[in-house]
Amino acid sequence: MKLRLLVALAVVALLPWILHTPYWRGILIVCAMNVMLALSLNLVLGYAGQLNLGQSAFFAIGAYVSTILVKTWGWNFWLAGLAAMIAAGLLGLALSAFAVRLRGHYLAIASLGFAVITYQILINWEAVTEGVRGIYGISPPPGFRSPVALFYLVAGIALIVYRVLDNLVRSPVGETLRSIREDEVSAAAIGVDAARWKAFAFGLGAAIAGLSGCFYPGFVGTLVPDAFNIVESFTMLAMVIVGGMGTMIGPVIGAVVLTFLPELLRGFGELRLMIYGLALTVVVLFLPGGIVQGWHALRARFS
Amino acid sequence: MTAFLALFAQQSLNGIYLGCLYVMVALGLTLIYGVLNQINFAHADFVTVGAFVAFFTATRLAARGLGLPDTAAYFVSIVLACGAGALLGLAINAAVFAPLRDRGDELRPLIATIGVSVLLENGQLALFGPIPYQFDSPFSRETLRLGPLFLTGQNLLVIGVTAAAIIALYAFLRLTFLGKALRAVAQDRETAGLMGINPGLLIGLTIVISSALAGMAGALLGPALVLTPFAGSTVIVKAFAIVVMGGFGNIEGTIVAGVLIGVVEAFTVQYLGSGVIDLVVFALLLLMLAVRPTGLIAERREENV
Numbered sequence: 001m002k003l004r005l006l007v008a009l010a011v012v013a014l015l016p017w018i019l020h021t022p023y024w025r026g027i028l029i030v031c032a033m034n035v036m037l038a039l040s041l042n043l044v045l046g047y048a049g050q051l052n053l054g055q056s057a058f059f060a061i062g063a064y065v066s067t068i069l070v071k072t073w074g075w076n077f078w079l080a081g082l083a084a085m086i087a088a089g090l091l092g093l094a095l096s097a098f099a100v101r102l103r104g105h106y107l108a109i110a111s112l113g114f115a116v117i118t119y120q121i122l123i124n125w126e127a128v129t130e131g132v133r134g135i136y137g138i139s140p141p142p143g144f145r146s147p148v149a150l151f152y153l154v155a156g157i158a159l160i161v162y163r164v165l166d167n168l169v170r171s172p173v174g175e176t177l178r179s180i181r182e183d184e185v186s187a188a189a190i191g192v193d194a195a196r197w198k199a200f201a202f203g204l205g206a207a208i209a210g211l212s213g214c215f216y217p218g219f220v221g222t223l224v225p226d227a228f229n230i231v232e233s234f235t236m237l238a239m240v241i242v243g244g245m246g247t248m249i250g251p252v253i254g255a256v257v258l259t260f261l262p263e264l265l266r267g268f269g270e271l272r273l274m275i276y277g278l279a280l281t282v283v284v285l286f287l288p289g290g291i292v293q294g295w296h297a298l299r300a301r302f303s
Numbered sequence: 304m305t306a307f308l309a310l311f312a313q314q315s316l317n318g319i320y321l322g323c324l325y326v327m328v329a330l331g332l333t334l335i336y337g338v339l340n341q342i343n344f345a346h347a348d349f350v351t352v353g354a355f356v357a358f359f360t361a362t363r364l365a366a367r368g369l370g371l372p373d374t375a376a377y378f379v380s381i382v383l384a385c386g387a388g389a390l391l392g393l394a395i396n397a398a399v400f401a402p403l404r405d406r407g408d409e410l411r412p413l414i415a416t417i418g419v420s421v422l423l424e425n426g427q428l429a430l431f432g433p434i435p436y437q438f439d440s441p442f443s444r445e446t447l448r449l450g451p452l453f454l455t456g457q458n459l460l461v462i463g464v465t466a467a468a469i470i471a472l473y474a475f476l477r478l479t480f481l482g483k484a485l486r487a488v489a490q491d492r493e494t495a496g497l498m499g500i501n502p503g504l505l506i507g508l509t510i511v512i513s514s515a516l517a518g519m520a521g522a523l524l525g526p527a528l529v530l531t532p533f534a535g536s537t538v539i540v541k542a543f544a545i546v547v548m549g550g551f552g553n554i555e556g557t558i559v560a561g562v563l564i565g566v567v568e569a570f571t572v573q574y575l576g577s578g579v580i581d582l583v584v585f586a587l588l589l590l591m592l593a594v595r596p597t598g599l600i601a602e603r604r605e606e607n608v
Contacts, residue, residue, distance in 0.1 A: 051410060098589075101596045104409055105342055109547045110592050113585040116540055120582040230540070234417050241414045271429065277421030284415040285402060 005163075012155045016148045025147040029219050031259040032154040033212045036161055038239040038251035040208035045237070046246035047169055048201035049181030051104060053233045054095070054111030057118035058088040058206040060228035062213020064122065064129060067138055067223050072128075077141045081214035085207050092206020096199040115230045122225035134224035138217040154215050161208055166248050177201055181246075242283050244292030253291050309451035314569045320458045322565020323465035324527065327520035329542040329549070329557050330472070331513030337552035338489045338509045340409065341400065344416040347539030348423035349391050349514050353384035353521020354530055355431060358438045360384070373441035381464070381522040388518020392511040395419060400510060401503060427532035440526040461523050468516065469558060476554075485509060489552070540581070541568075544588040548599055556599045 016025050037059060044052045062084045069080035095114055099107050122129045129135070144150045168174055179187040180194045188194055217223045235258065243254020261279070265272040287294050328350055335343050360380035361373075371379065399415045442456030476482040487495040488505045496502050521535070528534045545564050549556025564584055571583045591599070 045410075051413075098593050102592060105336070105340075105551060106547060106592065106596065108342070108413075109543050110589060112540065113544060113588045116581055117585045117589070120579065120585075124578055124582065237414060238417065241411070245410075271425075273425035274422050274429070277418045277423075277425060280418030280421065281399065281415045282418075284411045284418065285399070288408070288411055 008159060012152070012159065015155075016151050022147060025151060026219070027259065027263055029147065029151045029154055029215075031256055032151060032158045033215055033219075034236075034239060034255040034259050035158045035252050036154075036212035037209055037236050038243065038255040039158070039161055039165055039248075040205040040212070041236045042240045042245060042248075042251040043165060043169075043208070044201050044205035045240055046251070047174060047177045047181065048198050049177075050099070050198060050202065051108040052111045052202070052205070053108050053230070053237065054113075054115040054118075055205070055209050055236050056228050056230060056232035057115040058092060058209035059213040059216070059232065060118055060122060060225075061088045061091060062210030063216045063223060063228070064213075065210075066214040067135055067217045068128060071135065071138065077218075081141075081211070084214050085211040088210020088213070089203045089207030093199055093203035095206075096202035099202065100195040100198050112230060112233070115228075115233055119225055119228055119230065122228065129225070132225060134222050135217070136222050138221055138223060140218040141215070150215070150219060154219075157211065157215075161211070162248065162252065165208075169248065173197075173200075238280050242280065242290055244290030247290075247292050250290050250292040257291065305451075310573070313452055314573050315566055316452060316454065316458070318566030318569030319562055320461055320565070321527075321568055322562035323461050324520065324524050325538070325541055325545055325565055326558050326561035327465055327468065327516055327523065328538055329545040329561050330468075330554065331516045331520075332542055332546045333549065333552055333554060333557040334509050334513045334516075336546065337554070338485065338492075338506050339400065339404070340552075341412050342416070342543075343395065343400075343510075343513075344413060344539075345391075345395060345419040345423060346416075346513070346517050346542070347535035348420050348427075349388050349517035349535070350521040350524060350538060351427060351532060351535035352391060352423065353388050353518030354438065354525035354528060354534060355427065355436075355521075356387040356518070357381060357384040357522035357525050358436055358530060361438075377441050381519060384522035385515045385519040388521070389511050389515040391518070392514025393507070395514070396507045396510040401507065404503070404506065424532050424536070431532055433531060436530040438525040438528075438530050443526055457526060464519070464523060468519070472512075472554070481505075481508070541584055544584055548588060548591055550597055550599060560599055 015028055019025065019028060037055065040058075041052065041055045044050050044055075062081075065084035065087045066077070066080045069075040069083055070077055075083070095111070099110060102110055123131055125131070126133075139145070140150050141153065144153045169177070176187070176192055176197050179190075179192060180197055184194050216227070220227075239254035239258045240251045241254070242258060243252065244250025258276075262272060262276055265275055268275060283290065289296075328346070331349075332343065332346055335341060335346075357377075357380035360383045361376045369376075395416070399412060399419060403412045403415065440457045440460075442460050445456040447454040447456070447459070474482075476486060484495070484500045485505050485508070487498065487500060488502045492502045524534075524538065528537070541564060545560045546557055548560035548564070549558070564587075567583060567587065568580050571577075571580050575583065
């Protein structure tokens with residue numbers, strides 16, 4: 001465990017010096033945010049078994065609440081970030097209060113609906129969000145102005161999130177969530193309050209997505225609703241599935257692969273996203289457990 | 304007062320026209336859900352493909368190549384779009400739904416169809432480019448006056464074709480043996496299999512029918528859409544809302560909810576502006592899910608413990 005943490009720290013420390021152009025350092029920051037998003041969705045989907053297609057909304061809330069608090073109300077960035085994370089978490093709780101009654105595909109479409117509504121509010125509530133015009137000139141978090149520093153910050157927080165969730169899913173709480181995922185009725189029969197624990201996972205997942213959202217505007221410098229289109233939810237879903245749902249390391253691998261794959265395919269021009277779509281379908285068809293499953297299969301063959 | 308009533312009637316009529324278009328898209332989704340408990344996210348792109356096939360048939364092939372008159376060319380294009388949809392249905396069944404069917408997993412087929420959707424959208428983008436096409440239906444030019452109401456030929460055509468498709472679907476499901484078998488598969492796939500019905504074949508057939516409907520919907524929607532490779536996705540989120548409101552897999556519910564959403568949209572445009580349509584539709588959806596979590600017409604399904 002200690003060794004793994006040291007390796008992870010070393011990788012994070014070295015990465016911006018290996019991929020050292022400004023362009024690739026930007027991709028690294030995006031990648032760290034995506035890792036957090038994939039981890040947050042995996043908690044809801046992979047451990048609590050709730051088909052949530054609205055995760056992009058919580059990412060958006062994190063981004064907009066923190067930016068508006070800083071730009072319009074003059075808050076300190078860290079305080080604003082904390083508030084944005086709490087706001088996203090509370091909204092997640094509110095949504096889950098009503099989502100716990102829904103199952104499977106109803107929840108999928110209801111959460112998709114929530115993402116559509118959030119996106120529409122960002123476009124239409126111009127007095128606060130500036131609508132499609134967008135918010136400009138957003139500065140990075142104070143003290144982390146350079147891309148390398150920002151990457152260290154976001155990746156460091158992603159590592160903390162990973163540690164917290166890793167401990168959580170190993171604890172009795174993780175056991176409870178898995179029991180709900182496998183069979184809610186049986187879980188209820190042994191005294192598990194499924195509704196409360198599902199709400200907990202949903203709220204925590206939303207808060208982490210919101211936390212990731214805090215860093216997005218400072219990195220890009222502008223904030224427009226189109227960055228939080230519902231397609232973003234599908235991308236997060238793809239990261240979780242391609243990596244390996246219901247494992248801790250899977251979503252991390254998925255986020256890294258699906259962040260870098262489109263960049264590496266840039267040479268293919270218009271074919272790029274076609275290859276991306278095809279890859280997604282092929283992974284699901286032939287590797288239902290994602291890359292993690294493929295890795296285990298490979299290891300079993302060669303040992 | 305009469306002016307208000309005339310406006311009310313006119314907007315209701317526009318709403319029913321829109322609703323018919325949505326019903327055509329949503330029916331396919333609900334049919335697939337009924338027999339397979341799966342959502343096809345690529346359905347939207349089948350609609351787009353249908354619209355493009357119809358566009359090129361109507362404007363290039365039938366009108367210029369074969370020298371058909373406009374109206375005949377449009378009819379030919381609807382038939383071809385329907386065929387294109389059916390072919391896509393065959394393909395997605397063979398590639399995604401059939402291989403994943405027996406794993407009993409609701410998530411992976413969904414992701415696989417999202418992959419297909421990305422593939423189709425960007426394939427069309429490579430072929431047709433991002434600039435919208437102007438798809439004019441020859442029937443849009445003809446207007447009819449019924450007292451204070453205005454109707455275009457396209458309105459009548461869409462309402463007529465939708466009604467015909469619904470009647471044909473019901474006749475198929477209620478009157479033919481195949482339809483009966485299909486309903487049996489929808490109720491209980493395993494037991495139907497024990498009765499000598501081939502569930503795989505019938506599920507394939509359902510997907511083909513649904514996709515053909517999507518293709519046809521594309522041909523009819525084409526003139527109402529901003530025709531780009533991403534056109535279908537603007538309709539599909541509403542179609543999902545309609546399917547959920549109607550109760551997943553429930554055909555009557557889908558028809559009622561589809562027309563309802565069409566009418567709501569028409570009045571939203573009239574009174575609140577077109578920018579907030581999605582907001583109103585999805586607020587309605589969430590409100591309805593809060594009150595009736597299983598749709599307008601409740602899904603009858605026992606809880607298996």
